[in-house]
Amino acid sequence: MSIIKSTFKNLESVNSKALVTYTVAGDPNLDTSEKIISEIVTSGADIIEIGVPFSDPMSEGPIIQMAHERSLVNNTSLVDILSLSKKLKKKFKTTPIVLMGYFNTFINSLNSTKSIHDINDDICYELKNNGVDGLIIVDLPYEESEAIFNKLSNYEIDLIRLISPTTNDSRMNEIISNSSGFLYYVSLKGITGADIDSYDELKKRVQQIKNSSNIPVVIGFGIKDQETASNMSSFADGVVIGSAIVDMIGRMKKEEDNATLNKISKFVGDIKSSIQ
Amino acid sequence: MKDKEKYNFPDADGRYGDFGGKYVSETLMSALEQLETTYEDLKDKEEFKNEITYDLNNFVGRPSPLYFAKRWTDKLSGAKIYLKREDLNHTGAHKINNTVGQVLLAKHMGKKRIIAETGAGQHGVATAAVAARHGLECIIFMGEEDIERQSPNVYRMKLLGAEVCSVNSGTKTLKDAMNEAMRDWVSNVDDTHYIIGSVAGPHPYPKIVRDFNSIVGIELKEQSRELFGRFPDKIIACVGGGSNAMGIFYPFLKDNSVDLIGVEAGGSGIDTGKHAAPLNDGSIGVLHGMKTYLMQDNSGQILSTQSVSAGLDYPGVGPEHSYLKDSGRVEYDSATDEEALDSFHDLTKTEGIMPALETAHALAHAKKIAPDMKKDEIIVVNLSGRGDKDMANVAKVEGLTL
Numbered sequence: 001m002s003i004i005k006s007t008f009k010n011l012e013s014v015n016s017k018a019l020v021t022y023t024v025a026g027d028p029n030l031d032t033s034e035k036i037i038s039e040i041v042t043s044g045a046d047i048i049e050i051g052v053p054f055s056d057p058m059s060e061g062p063i064i065q066m067a068h069e070r071s072l073v074n075n076t077s078l079v080d081i082l083s084l085s086k087k088l089k090k091k092f093k094t095t096p097i098v099l100m101g102y103f104n105t106f107i108n109s110l111n112s113t114k115s116i117h118d119i120n121d122d123i124c125y126e127l128k129n130n131g132v133d134g135l136i137i138v139d140l141p142y143e144e145s146e147a148i149f150n151k152l153s154n155y156e157i158d159l160i161r162l163i164s165p166t167t168n169d170s171r172m173n174e175i176i177s178n179s180s181g182f183l184y185y186v187s188l189k190g191i192t193g194a195d196i197d198s199y200d201e202l203k204k205r206v207q208q209i210k211n212s213s214n215i216p217v218v219i220g221f222g223i224k225d226q227e228t229a230s231n232m233s234s235f236a237d238g239v240v241i242g243s244a245i246v247d248m249i250g251r252m253k254k255e256e257d258n259a260t261l262n263k264i265s266k267f268v269g270d271i272k273s274s275i276q
Numbered sequence: 277m278k279d280k281e282k283y284n285f286p287d288a289d290g291r292y293g294d295f296g297g298k299y300v301s302e303t304l305m306s307a308l309e310q311l312e313t314t315y316e317d318l319k320d321k322e323e324f325k326n327e328i329t330y331d332l333n334n335f336v337g338r339p340s341p342l343y344f345a346k347r348w349t350d351k352l353s354g355a356k357i358y359l360k361r362e363d364l365n366h367t368g369a370h371k372i373n374n375t376v377g378q379v380l381l382a383k384h385m386g387k388k389r390i391i392a393e394t395g396a397g398q399h400g401v402a403t404a405a406v407a408a409r410h411g412l413e414c415i416i417f418m419g420e421e422d423i424e425r426q427s428p429n430v431y432r433m434k435l436l437g438a439e440v441c442s443v444n445s446g447t448k449t450l451k452d453a454m455n456e457a458m459r460d461w462v463s464n465v466d467d468t469h470y471i472i473g474s475v476a477g478p479h480p481y482p483k484i485v486r487d488f489n490s491i492v493g494i495e496l497k498e499q500s501r502e503l504f505g506r507f508p509d510k511i512i513a514c515v516g517g518g519s520n521a522m523g524i525f526y527p528f529l530k531d532n533s534v535d536l537i538g539v540e541a542g543g544s545g546i547d548t549g550k551h552a553a554p555l556n557d558g559s560i561g562v563l564h565g566m567k568t569y570l571m572q573d574n575s576g577q578i579l580s581t582q583s584v585s586a587g588l589d590y591p592g593v594g595p596e597h598s599y600l601k602d603s604g605r606v607e608y609d610s611a612t613d614e615e616a617l618d619s620f621h622d623l624t625k626t627e628g629i630m631p632a633l634e635t636a637h638a639l640a641h642a643k644k645i646a647p648d649m650k651k652d653e654i655i656v657v658n659l660s661g662r663g664d665k666d667m668a669n670v671a672k673v674e675g676l677t678l
Contacts, residue, residue, distance in 0.1 A: 055446065055577040056563060058458045059301045065445060077575040103299055104562045108576030117294075117560045117567070139299045139562070143289070164303040166465060171305065189303055190463035 003133050004096045004158055004181040007046055008216045008237060017275045018182075018238025019044060019229075020218055021268065022100065024051035024067040026076030027249055030084055036249060036264060037084075041092050043265040044272030048088065049136070049240065052081055052101030059138045061193035063243045066250055078109040082130035089131025098134040098160060098181075099127070106137065119148045124155040134158035134181045142171075142178045149178055158182075163209065165189050165201070176209065182216040182237065183209060187223070193243035196222040203235045226274035233275035241271055283529055285596065290479020292599035298478040300565045304458075307465045312480040314385050319487070324380070331376040332491060335409065336366045338373075340492070342499040342656070348626045355509065355649035357642055359629070359659040360496055360524065369632065369661030370489060370520040371402035375471055377488035379406040382469035389413045389468040393457040395422055395450035395516070396587030396634060397429025398661055399473030404436035414438040417456045419449040422586045425669045447580040450516075450590045454564055474517025475594030478565030482522075482594050489523025496656060497527055504654060510535040510645070513658040514638040515608065516552070516588035518597045520660035529605060538597060539641045541583035542610035552581035554593050555601050555608040568595045584613035584673060585633035585666075611640035613673075619643055620663060620670065632661035633669070 001009075011018055021040050025033050037048055053071040057064065085097050110123045127135070134157060140148070142161060149159045158181025163172055166189060176183065185206055187196050196202065202219070209217050219232045220240030232239045245264055252260045285292040298308055318324040332338040340361045349357045362370040375392075382390060390407045391414075394400030400416040407414035416438050423430050423442055433440050446452040454477075461470040475482040475489075500507050511528060513521035515538040528534045543551030551557065554569040561570040563578060571579040571591040583589040600606040611619075619639035624630045631639060635658070642657050649655070663670075671678050 056451065056455050058455050058564075059462065061459075069445075072577065075575070079575075102562075104570075104572070104578075105576040108559070108561050108572060109574065138301050139565070141298060141300065141302055141305050143305075144297055144299060162302040164301070166303050166306040168306060175302075186301075186303060189465055191459050194463065 002156055002158060002181065003094060004047070007094070007096055008182065011046060017233040017236070018046040018216070018218060019268070019272045019275060020047040020049055020220070020238055020240040021045040021245060022049040022051055022240060022242035023245055023249065024053055024064065024071050025081040025084055026053060026071035026074055027067040027246070028070055028252060029074055030076065030080055034084055034087060035261065037088055038091060039261050039265045040245070040268050041095050043268040045268055046238070047096045047098060049098045049100045050081060050085065052078060052099055052105050054102040054105050057102065059191055061191040061243060063247050063250065064192050067246045070250070078105055082126060082132070085132055086130040096133040097131055098136060099132055100136040101138070103137050103140050106135070119151060121151070124151055124157060127157055128155045132157060134160050136160045136162070136184060138162070142175050146178065153180060160184055162186050165205065172209065173212065176213045176215065179215060182218050184240070185209065185217050185219045185236070187219050187221045187232070190221070192221055194222055196228065199231060206236050226270055229271045230274040239275060285599065286479060286483050292596045293602065295567050295595035295598040296479055296482060297567050298565060299562045299567065300478045301462060303462050303465065307461070308478055308480065310385060311381065314381055315480060315484055318381070318384060327380055328377055332373065336372050336376060337364065338491065339495045340364050342496065342503060345627050348623065351626060352643060352646040354646040354651065355653040355655045356651070357646060358508070358654060358656045360492060360656055362492060362520065362658060362660050363629070363631065363635070363662035367398070367402045367405050368664065369398040369402065370492060370523060371399040371473055372405065373491055373523065374473065374485050374488040374519065375399070375402040375406045378469070378471045378484065379410055379412070382412070382471070383410060385469060387467055387469040389415070389464065390471055391415045391417065391457050391460050391468055392471045392473060393417045393450065393453040394473065395453070395589060396585065396632065397422070397426040397433065397665060398587060398632070400433050400438070400440070401429050401436065403471050403473070404433045404438035407438065408436045415441055415460065417441045417443050417453040417460070419447070419453050420444045421448040422450065422453070426586055426665055427668065429665050450586065451578065451592070458564070474519045475522045475596060476517040476564060476566060476592060482566065482596055485519050486522040486526055486596065489519050490526045492520070492523040492658065493525065493527035496524060507531055507534050508654040508656040509649070510537060510655045511658070512537045512539060512638045512642050512655060514539050514588060514634050514660060515555070515593060515597060516541065516590050516634060517592070518594040520658050522594060522596060524658045525606060536606040537641060538606055538608045539637045540608060540610045541585060541588035541637060542612040542615070543582040545612050546610055550582040551610065552583040552589050552591065553610045554591060555597060556610050560598070563592050566592070566595045568592055568598045569601070584616060585637070587632070587634040588637065609641055611637040615640035617670065617673065624663070629659070630663035631659055632663045633666045635660045
């Protein structure tokens with residue numbers, strides 16, 4: 001069983017929901033990222049999403065865009081991020097690590113044979129070997145990734161798909177049958193950090209997905225506080241918190257800012273307790 | 277040649293060989309499907325075709341003349357140089373050929389709001405003009421740096437009723453304007469149509485923009501038959517995203533006797549790395565929804581580009597150009613800032629036609645090759661836009677104040 005799958009099973013057995021957190025690797029630098037993520041896991045996060053910075057993060061709102069920019073000031077590369085992942089996996093063996101980013105950084109930074117421009121065996125091997133359990137590639141719809149999905153699954157790496165409010169029923173069924181790990185339901189039409197407009201609609205859609213599949217559904221985009229987290233987790237298998245944490249990181253005074261670390265840790269603990 | 281007879285791109289997956297595709301977030305997939313269905317459904321209908329022809333004739337002012345640049349030809353003393361006068365179109369460039377078509381698609385889809393990205397401002401102006409004509413809300417995204425160097429066009433867009441949104445993320449130029457337009461589209465996808473201005477972006481955009489611009493090549497075929505009794509020997513066009521080039525090349529792809537040459541922005545020179553020439557000095561990757569040649573570092577991060585012309589200052593290129601480069605059907609060269617500025621002055625002084633700085637790159641290449649060609653050979657340069665918008669920028673580059 002993949003460690004993502006077993007994480008959801010374990011949570012289910014204690015009647016709990018998954019807290020997925022997103023931070024950008026290398027924001028403000030890799031050592032601090034390691035500290036922040038370690039703090040987040042200790043405070044109750046169940047799955048760690050590590051953002052891979054990209055020069056052109058088209059799906060991100062201003063808060064996460066700035067985090068990508070801060071990270072790229074240090075030239076954070078996928079190679080660096082894999083060593084971060086390896087360290088974290090060593091510390092937290094049962095916590096799944098998911099990398100989230102844009103297709104170009106995955107196909108152009110580890111590829112020794114420059115002519116492939118795709119996710120090949122070398123990349124899969126590197127990902128697996130460094131503790132990566134899943135990938136979310138924002139700009140890779142299922143039409144473009146059938147072969148990649150199969151390749152990753154040979155290495156037991158889940159390709160986590162997104163479903164959005166604009167996804168029609170036939171696409172949704174295709175996506176569900178071509179995904180593994182969990183499904184990431186984008187709660188709104190828009191970019192990360194925006195506001196959710198209709199809970200009822202959201203609930204209906206998530207239930208529709210759950211009726212046609214056993215795969216866990218996690219809701220992301222637009223979850224900012226205990227109240228939204230608690231509402232969402234009442235009908236989903238988990239929630240993703242991103243912009244709210246990244247915003248705190250953006251306000252860090254300096255690298256050794258324990259007050260911010262404590263604030264993040266308390267925030268994560270509060271969210272976790274509200275989705276139990 | 278067998279290959280040419282088979283040329284039928286994009287395929288059903290929106291690919292030109294390995295290039296192209298639809299690399300966008302899930303939220304946009306349904307909008308792309310709707311656009312594709314609408315376009316495929318309408319494009320061959322008489323009523324739609326008549327609507328477009330009416331606008332091209334009466335709003336844009338087509339057909340554009342094929343002009344013999346006699347004095348410049350004499351000066352270079354080689355091949356005859358003809359100019360396809362897209363600068364004479366309403367709003368001053370080829371960009372309007374695409375926007376008159378796309379705004380009709382938007383209306384057919386019931387979209388009330390139009391957004392667009394712009395670099396030099398020509399696509400922004402062409403979009404604002406059609407939005408005004410159809411009474412649609414219009415928002416133009418433009419990099420902060422470009423707003424500065426293309427200020428006359430910014431004011432034109434505002435006069436046309438558009439809101440110009442300054443983009444200050446990333447490199448503050450065309451690619452960032454495109455990122456911001458995508459973010460807006462994802463947030464307002466129900467009522468908004470995004471008019472992409474080049475043969476770039478996810479499928480079906482590269483195809484739609486090519487098709488709407490290919491009126492340029494179609495007219496040139498007819499004008500060549502009348503004027504020369506044959507096709508030109510060489511056709512030259514500048515390439516940023518590549519819409520004016522695709523428009524003039526496409527109808528000639530199967531005519532092997534015609535050499536097609538795309539000219540990218542060489543900036544300070546290809547060797548310096550400070551340029552915007554992904555086909556000359558880039559590698560394959562994925563950006564803005566397409567797989568294509570890009571300017572990127574070895575971590576897959578997109579590099580900032582450099583060109584005196586805002587409209588060519590883009591790190592990617594339309595996927596069909598990437599295919600045509602690899603297949604060898606089109607030759608892609610480059611011209612530096614300096615060469616482009618020289619040709620800008622040459623044409624202005626010799627022919628009384630002030631070209632856009634983008635177009636000046638194509639002219640610079642004609643200047644390089646014409647003297648070595650025979651006098652009965654014919655070069656056609658796509659004069660994609662006029663240069664009024666560039667006057668302040670040229671003065672600044674040359675240390676003058678207006």
